[in-house]
Amino acid sequence: MYKRVLLKLSGEALSGESEKGFSEQMLTYLVNEIKKIHSLNIKLGIVTGAGNIFRGKELKDFQIQMADQLGMLGTVINSLYLKNLFEKNGLKSIIVSPIVNLPSVLPLKYDFIEQYFEAGYIVLFGGGTSNPLFTTDTAAALRAIEMNADILVKATKVDGIYDKDPKLFEDAKKYNNITYEQAIKEQIKVMDTEAFSICEKNNLSILIINFFKEGSLLKAVEGENIGTKVDH
Ligand SMILES: Nc1ncnc2c1ncn2[C@@H]1O[C@H](COP(=O)(O)OP(=O)(O)O)[C@@H](O)[C@H]1O
Numbered sequence: 001m002y003k004r005v006l007l008k009l010s011g012e013a014l015s016g017e018s019e020k021g022f023s024e025q026m027l028t029y030l031v032n033e034i035k036k037i038h039s040l041n042i043k044l045g046i047v048t049g050a051g052n053i054f055r056g057k058e059l060k061d062f063q064i065q066m067a068d069q070l071g072m073l074g075t076v077i078n079s080l081y082l083k084n085l086f087e088k089n090g091l092k093s094i095i096v097s098p099i100v101n102l103p104s105v106l107p108l109k110y111d112f113i114e115q116y117f118e119a120g121y122i123v124l125f126g127g128g129t130s131n132p133l134f135t136t137d138t139a140a141a142l143r144a145i146e147m148n149a150d151i152l153v154k155a156t157k158v159d160g161i162y163d164k165d166p167k168l169f170e171d172a173k174k175y176n177n178i179t180y181e182q183a184i185k186e187q188i189k190v191m192d193t194e195a196f197s198i199c200e201k202n203n204l205s206i207l208i209i210n211f212f213k214e215g216s217l218l219k220a221v222e223g224e225n226i227g228t229k230v231d232h
């Protein structure tokens with residue numbers, strides 16, 4: 001079982017696949033999935049995307065730097081949403097972010113993160129990397145290394161990495177394992193090259209799982225052979 005986990009949640013985990021906003025049904029599902037792993041007493045960090053609110057590239061009339069700032073704020077909005085949801089459900093959580101100063105958002109300080117974990121808090125990392133032109137996959141890789149995670153779990157819309165996009169090609173074949181090198185060489189779109197590269201340099205394994213399949217997250221954390229694992 002993994003004891004220190006960084007979970008990357010797509011913004012769509014809050015809205016439902018290909019939807020915008022927030023869905024009551026999805027939020028209920030999400031909190032139940034998180035409760036299952038929280039009861040295992042693991043140190044859990046979460047990076048959320050903001051695809052349910054803004055993705056920089058989707059805002060056509062904006063300069064990309066401006067659009068990406070909206071995207072990053074979206075991740076803080078999602079973190080606030082999650083904090084409220086978690087607390088309503090008895091899960092203690094804390095938001096840290098390098099980009100905003102709000103009453104419920106703490107600055108990102110390495111020295112304190114361990115204390116939050118020791119006190120049983122889920123740490124929500126908001127604000128992405130704090131730089132436009134990046135994504136929350138890269139933020140997840142950075143925060144995973146900073147929190148000394150055993151694994152980066154990317155919970156997304158597909159149950160692993162395939163030799164081509166399984167949403168587009170019915171005959172796509174799934175890999176159970178793949179090296180960072182192969183993922184980068186084949187330009188696998190499920191995660192950014194930057195994120196693969198940061199994880200490779202820092203020996204951090206990545207597990208890609210389908211968030212929308214009930215129980216997948218628990219199985220992933222328990223070390224069951226699901227999804228696709230990326231390592232050396
Ligand atoms: N080779 C591949 N294997 C798996 N998924 C792929 C591949 N190429 C493209 N994808 C697509 O990547 C998507 C997940 O990436 P992305 O949309 O960035 O996720 P998220 O919003 O969860 O960060 C999947 O829905 C899938 O359609």
Ligand SMILES: O=c1ccn([C@@H]2O[C@H](COP(=O)(O)OP(=O)(O)O)[C@@H](O)[C@H]2O)c(=O)[nH]1
Nearest residue numbers: 011049050051055056068071128129135136
């Ligand atoms: O370090 C970062 C992280 C995110 N973003 C912006 O925030 C948006 C939301 O993040 P992402 O697309 O990764 O969300 P997801 O697809 O995982 O929901 C991105 O599209 C970018 O516009 C950014 O500029 N820098």
